[in-house]
Amino acid sequence: MAGTVFLPPRHYLNEEYGIASWLLTRDHKRIALLYLAGVTFFFFIGGAFAVLIRLELATPVGDLVSDETYNKLFTMHGVTMVFFFLIPAIPSVLGNFLIPIMIGAKDLAFPKLNLASWYIYLIGGLFTTYAIVTGGLDTGWTFYTPFSTVSSTTKVIPAALGIFITGFSSILTGLNFIVTIHRMRAPGLTWFRLPLFIWSHYATSLIMVLGTPVIAITLLLVAAERVFHFGFFDPALGGDPVLFQHLFWFYSHPAVYIMILPAMGVVSELVAAFCRKPVFGYRFVAFASLAIAVLGFLVWGHHMFVAGQSVYAALIFSILSFLVAIPSAVKVFNWTATMYKGSVAWETPMLYAIGFIGLFTIGGLTGLFLAAIGLDVHVTDTYFIIAHFHYIMVGGTIMAYLGGLHYWWPKISGRLYNEWLAKFSALVIFLGFNLTFFPQFVLGYLGMPRRYHAYPAEFQVLNVLSSAGASILGVGYLIPMAYLMWSLRYGHVAGSNPWGAVGLEWNTTSPPPTENFAETPVVTWDAYDYHAPAASQT
Amino acid sequence: MAGRVDALYFFLIGIAVFFSLLIAGLIVFYAVKYRRRAPAEIGADIHGSLLLEIGWSGIPLLITMVIFVWGASVFFAMARPPDDALNIYVVGKQWMWKFQHLDGQREIDELHVPLGRPVKLTMTSEDVIHDFFVPAFRVKADVLPGRYTTVWFEPTVPGRYHLFCAEYCGTKHSGMIGQVVVMEPSEYQTWLSGGAPEGSLASAGAKLFADLACNTCHRPDAQGRGPVLEGLFGKSVLLQNGETVVVDEAYVRESILTPSAKITSGFQPIMPTFQGLVTEEQLLELVEYIKSLQGLPQVPPR
Numbered sequence: 107m108a109g110t111v112f113l114p115p116r117h118y119l120n121e122e123y124g125i126a127s128w129l130l131t132r133d134h135k136r137i138a139l140l141y142l143a144g145v146t147f148f149f150f151i152g153g154a155f156a157v158l159i160r161l162e163l164a165t166p167v168g169d170l171v172s173d174e175t176y177n178k179l180f181t182m183h184g185v186t187m188v189f190f191f192l193i194p195a196i197p198s199v200l201g202n203f204l205i206p207i208m209i210g211a212k213d214l215a216f217p218k219l220n221l222a223s224w225y226i227y228l229i230g231g232l233f234t235t236y237a238i239v240t241g242g243l244d245t246g247w248t249f250y251t252p253f254s255t256v257s258s259t260t261k262v263i264p265a266a267l268g269i270f271i272t273g274f275s276s277i278l279t280g281l282n283f284i285v286t287i288h289r290m291r292a293p294g295l296t297w298f299r300l301p302l303f304i305w306s307h308y309a310t311s312l313i314m315v316l317g318t319p320v321i322a323i324t325l326l327l328v329a330a331e332r333v334f335h336f337g338f339f340d341p342a343l344g345g346d347p348v349l350f351q352h353l354f355w356f357y358s359h360p361a362v363y364i365m366i367l368p369a370m371g372v373v374s375e376l377v378a379a380f381c382r383k384p385v386f387g388y389r390f391v392a393f394a395s396l397a398i399a400v401l402g403f404l405v406w407g408h409h410m411f412v413a414g415q416s417v418y419a420a421l422i423f424s425i426l427s428f429l430v431a432i433p434s435a436v437k438v439f440n441w442t443a444t445m446y447k448g449s450v451a452w453e454t455p456m457l458y459a460i461g462f463i464g465l466f467t468i469g470g471l472t473g474l475f476l477a478a479i480g481l482d483v484h485v486t487d488t489y490f491i492i493a494h495f496h497y498i499m500v501g502g503t504i505m506a507y508l509g510g511l512h513y514w515w516p517k518i519s520g521r522l523y524n525e526w527l528a529k530f531s532a533l534v535i536f537l538g539f540n541l542t543f544f545p546q547f548v549l550g551y552l553g554m555p556r557r558y559h560a561y562p563a564e565f566q567v568l569n570v571l572s573s574a575g576a577s578i579l580g581v582g583y584l585i586p587m588a589y590l591m592w593s594l595r596y597g598h599v600a601g602s603n604p605w606g607a608v609g610l611e612w613n614t615t616s617p618p619p620t621e622n623f624a625e626t627p628v629v630t631w632d633a634y635d636y637h638a639p640a641a642s643q644t
Numbered sequence: 645m646a647g648r649v650d651a652l653y654f655f656l657i658g659i660a661v662f663f664s665l666l667i668a669g670l671i672v673f674y675a676v677k678y679r680r681r682a683p684a685e686i687g688a689d690i691h692g693s694l695l696l697e698i699g700w701s702g703i704p705l706l707i708t709m710v711i712f713v714w715g716a717s718v719f720f721a722m723a724r725p726p727d728d729a730l731n732i733y734v735v736g737k738q739w740m741w742k743f744q745h746l747d748g749q750r751e752i753d754e755l756h757v758p759l760g761r762p763v764k765l766t767m768t769s770e771d772v773i774h775d776f777f778v779p780a781f782r783v784k785a786d787v788l789p790g791r792y793t794t795v796w797f798e799p800t801v802p803g804r805y806h807l808f809c810a811e812y813c814g815t816k817h818s819g820m821i822g823q824v825v826v827m828e829p830s831e832y833q834t835w836l837s838g839g840a841p842e843g844s845l846a847s848a849g850a851k852l853f854a855d856l857a858c859n860t861c862h863r864p865d866a867q868g869r870g871p872v873l874e875g876l877f878g879k880s881v882l883l884q885n886g887e888t889v890v891v892d893e894a895y896v897r898e899s900i901l902t903p904s905a906k907i908t909s910g911f912q913p914i915m916p917t918f919q920g921l922v923t924e925e926q927l928l929e930l931v932e933y934i935k936s937l938q939g940l941p942q943v944p945p946r
Contacts, residue, residue: 384691481652
């Protein structure tokens with residue numbers, strides 16, 4: 107860190123210039139930045155919907171927008187955030203950028219397929235954007251039948267088609283990651299020397315490849331029933347409405363793990379780097395990712411405890427849901443133990459990691475409330491659920507995503523951001539988040555149903571608190587947008603390893619050259635081994 | 645029931661607070677105690693501990709199994725209505741709740757029930773999925789088209805309680821609300837006698853049974869082309885394919901709408917479908933009429 111550092115003369119950003127050099131690139135790092143632009147765009151679209159939702163809910167009567175518009179707002183908030191931000195965010199941006207570098211490879215196994223994934227994502231996004239701007243969608247992001255196939259008069263087909271198409275980008279990305287991790291590790295980089303970020307992305311990729319086809323087929327069935335009146339889900343046509351829910355959650359529950367597993371991978375990296383210490387219980391954390399991926403496929407029925415499934419099915423899904431909580435708990439305990447006798451640096455990424463652990467813990471523990479069937483009956487479909495999954499998705503995934511973005515930003519851009527502003531905005535986001543979503547736990551237990559445009563007056567105080575929190579949270583998200591952009595031009599040059607961390611990504615220049623490493627590294631040390639002299643080039 | 649759900653809830657809050665404070669406390673404590681004091685400082689070379697891993701997998705596993713059993717026992721109680729429960733029928737549609745009492749009273753968006761007696765609702769939907777949710781009673785159940793679901797509760801305090809539709813059902817979903825009015829038994833009797841001009845639900849069903857000419861085939865004297873319905877409800881019958889089926893609300897409904905689905909052994913599949921000819925509410929009247937045909941065969945009133 108000492109002395110003046112300069113940007114490397116040649117790196118992936120100045121290798122070529124011009125629009126075509128980006129739109130036709132096969133460099134995983136440039137594709138990661140294309141994804142960064144895409145997911146950031148959808149994040150702010152989805153965020154704008156959230157702002158309108160919270161504004162409407164500041165008063166008990168429906169006054170700002172009509173009920174029809176309100177229903178579209180929460181639907182489009184969910185669709186854009188889940189399918190176009192949360193699912194691709196960490197894998198396609200950070201995973202894309204880092205997986206080849208972390209394993210000492212020049213690129214992903216299939217660079218052209220990687221570019222194709224981005225275009226598929228973009229085309230899917232265009233379909234859904236078309237649905238949004240030409241009238242919107244009001245089915246809820248869950249597309250429950252027979253409402254979505256018979257009753258809704260909104261743009262179900264283009265929106266579903268957009269999600270269908272985007273699914274293929276997910277499948278191809280997962281396939282690319284699996285093959286890359288199997289085949290392209292540097293000499294000496296055995297499975298148990300891999301960073302935990304790689305393990306969690308491996309587990310995520312399995313879900314992407316195995317789960318996504320199911321949602322694709324399900325949405326096709328919805329389209330077929332809507333257009334051709336084939337009776338899959340509508341009882342009037344001889345179908346079964348609950349069948350849809352089984353198919354939908356068979357993907358959409360594992361999809362929660364597509365969102366949270368990469369976030370867990372990021373947090374493992376952050377905690378290790380800012381404690382300068384190996385992650386406690388490395389193998390347990392690694393296998394916990396796989397356990398979550400496998401068990402995650404067996405718990406979908408916990409979304410349907412009040413949907414009229416049999417009592418015995420509910421029992422099985424309940425006990426399996428409790429089991430999936432164990433590997434998550436193991437991870438939390440191991441991260442905490444990693445801090446013991448560490449060298450803990452209070453840098454911005456670490457603040458996000460700590461925020462993640464705290465919020466994810468609350469999100470996970472409230473998941474136990476929902477897995478307990480007798481209690482789930484009361485709180486499901488209320489604001490308790492909303493609070494719970496926002497603690498996982500926003501408090502978990504987005505905190506980790508921002509933490510990862512701050513940690514690897516110097517590697518991606520070659521420059522440092524304003525540390526003071528970054529810490530300030532991390533704090534604003536943490537406080538704003540809790541003020542937004544904590545009151546919703548209480549609201550839910552008191553009985554306020556989700557997806558309500560107007561509500562009884564006794565719920566107003568808690569709703570006002572939530573809306574106030576949302577405005578703080580919104581500002582918190584805009585600040586990093588500003589200083590990260592600013593740093594691209596004016597930030598201090600970072601140097602190859604500004605954090606003094608170990609890991610192959612810190613053994614190359616910032617930004618890295620297109621081929622990542624001048625020569626393929628040979629790995630003789632374990633991940634996070636701060637005591638192996640070869641590991642660190644600080 | 646509300647008390648049992650709340651007890652589990654507060655137990656879980658205790659668990660959640662304990663573990664949240666444990667984790668948060670440790671993180672803050674370590675972050676302060678082990679904060680980096682020199683730029684080149686590195687952490688201790690600690691890799692893990694099998695004993696700790698076993699401990700923090702095993703203890704949460706035990707705790708979650710306790711919660712599982714507790715939650716399941718509450719759920720079982722919710723799933724089994726007492727035998728002496730008062731039956732009320734519910735039909736949900738975009739965007740209202742329709743209630744049919746056995747004595748014939750009909751209500752919309754308001755449900756009157758007596759204090760201190762279990763109430764069992766048998767529910768269906770005319771269109772999309774709805775959900776019957778009364779937060780004060782801690783009960784919630786989806787109301788599905790083409791199917792009967794049930795929910796039960798026992799009100800313990802007189803008053804008016806929120807009723808919400810908890811499954812998103814379209815434009816006026818947040819307007820699909822109502823009230824459950826819990827009355828002292830004597831007031832409830834007064835309310836019941838207040839008005840049911842068309843007679844009881846079963847008698848409405850009997851009239852419909854005759855109007856639709858069901859009684860030409862389903863005759864009490866076993867001379868008809870269809871099975872005798874008297875004393876049938878709740879029994880199990882042998883089907884043509886060798887299976888048996890219990891005659892419950894769902895089976896009666898299916899036999900009216902899709903008669904060929906499950907043919908009783910010894911009968912021809914000649915009954916026409918009544919799909920589109922009877923509403924969900926009329927189906928419930930017919931179900932209630934067939935339920936009322938217990939004991940000795942009797943001639944249906946004309």
